Amino acid sequence: MLKIGHRGAKGYEPENTFVSFQKALDMQVDGIELDVHLSADGELMVIHDESIDRTTNGKGFVNTLSLRELNAFRINREHKIPTLKEVFDLVNQDCFINIELKSYEATEKVVSLIEKYVTKKGWKYDCFLVSSFDWNALQQVAFLNDKIPIGVLTETDLDLALAFAKFIQAKSIHPHFHLLTKENTAKIQEKGLQVFPWTINELEDIQKIKTFNVNGIITDFPNRI
Numbered sequence: 001m002l003k004i005g006h007r008g009a010k011g012y013e014p015e016n017t018f019v020s021f022q023k024a025l026d027m028q029v030d031g032i033e034l035d036v037h038l039s040a041d042g043e044l045m046v047i048h049d050e051s052i053d054r055t056t057n058g059k060g061f062v063n064t065l066s067l068r069e070l071n072a073f074r075i076n077r078e079h080k081i082p083t084l085k086e087v088f089d090l091v092n093q094d095c096f097i098n099i100e101l102k103s104y105e106a107t108e109k110v111v112s113l114i115e116k117y118v119t120k121k122g123w124k125y126d127c128f129l130v131s132s133f134d135w136n137a138l139q140q141v142a143f144l145n146d147k148i149p150i151g152v153l154t155e156t157d158l159d160l161a162l163a164f165a166k167f168i169q170a171k172s173i174h175p176h177f178h179l180l181t182k183e184n185t186a187k188i189q190e191k192g193l194q195v196f197p198w199t200i201n202e203l204e205d206i207q208k209i210k211t212f213n214v215n216g217i218i219t220d221f222p223n224r225i
């Protein structure tokens with residue numbers, strides 16, 4: 001059962017920062033999950049919200065600020081917002097990277113960056129897993145490069161997610177954990193897909209979900225898995 005650190009190790013360090021990703025690596029995760037938005041000048045930024053207001057000392061929407069402007073702001077007074085490329089270099093194939101596309105506009109650039117790491121640096125496509133609630137973005141990923149592993153995110157409808165995942169030949173379904181039962185987990189797996197539920201933090205919930213034999217767990221507290 002794979003251990004996937006949500007926004008790094010969000011339970012211990014500020015989300016989507018280098019220290020959070022390093023903490024997750026120190027906890028020997030199999031994968032890290034992170035969120036991506038596009039800056040005004042087309043840089044892939046690792047940040048959850050569409051604005052920087054909640055997590056940094058700045059204000060404004062990510063897609064209205066340039067990389068240079070974004071670099072001036074700090075998370076918890078000390079950490080900068082990483083770019084996706086910087087996180088790839090930090091992880092350096094130590095685990096896989098689950099990139100959650102938070103905006104459709106970022107899709108092509110994420111595909112290009114993955115292709116660059118595969119063709120120029122020798123990384124395997126299995127180093128990556130692209131997920132999104134925006135299924136149009138996932139369809140676009142599949143259209144641009146059918147070798148990139150895809151995870152279909154859902155918090156509402158597992159059957160629909162399963163049908164769509166089969167249609168685009170996704171690798172996995174990422175459901176909110178409240179949607180899962182032992183039976184529907186098995187049904188998804190029988191169709192050849194893996195199941196990576198999120199975001200499971202309480203020990204009691206982790207124990208229960210483990211009995212469903214999911215393929216991996218996305219958590220803020222990787223050491224609890």
Ligand code: G3P
Nearest residue numbers: 033035100131174198218
């Ligand atoms: O990828 C799983 C999970 O991160 C989706 O929800 O809001 O934490 O990005 P959110």
Ligand code: CA
Nearest residue numbers: 033034035100
């Ligand atoms: Ca996410």
